Amino acid sequence: MALSITDADAYITLNVLSIEDWTDSDEQRKQRMINVASRTLSTKFSKYVIPDNAVYEFAAYLSRMFNDTNVQAQNGVQGFALSGVASFNFKRDIPTEFSDMIPRHVLDMINEANPDLPNVGGRRVGWTVL
Known part of the structure; x- marks a missing residue:
């Protein structure tokens, strides 16, 4: 199946908890996000x-x-304030490489699609003997 914005919209709407930044994006930004994620x-x-x-x-x-607020942290800003409106502070150790941002549940999906290959990015849940 080919990647598409229409399929992404449908999947994200039904399966992702925080979708506001995705739904607020224009078509070009969505396509860029799909391209970067895929690559x-x-x-x-x-x-x-x-x-x-x-x-x-x-x-x-x-x-x-990479929403409007978090992009400031990606660019090294540690905090900023809008007088009488809001104040934002960011944690310092934000990953800068895309590959360091891959969430655990995405790795789990890749593991499920490749049962015959070694585990990606960590351990699988299993039995243990104490």
């Missing part, structure tokens, strides 16, 4: 099948990470 996942996990839904999840996450 990042395909580059990092070149031997794996990347499900479209994993790309859509990551695109929605990127749209939130």
Whole structure:
């Protein structure tokens, strides 16, 4: 299945909790987010099948990470205030590489799509003996 904004909109609307930054985006920004998410996942996990839904999840996450407020933190701003309106402070250790921003649930989706390949990005849930 080919990646599309229409499919991304449908998936994100039904499956992602925080969608405001995605839905507020214009078509060009949405396409850029899909392109960056797809390229990042395909580059990092070149031997794996990347499900479209994993790309859509990551695109929605990127749209939130690069919204009007958070982009200030991405550019190194530690805090700012609008007199009488609002004050914003950002944590200092914000990832700057796209591959460092991939959420755990996206890695889980890639793992599920590739059961015959080694685990991506961490451990799987399993039984343990104490």
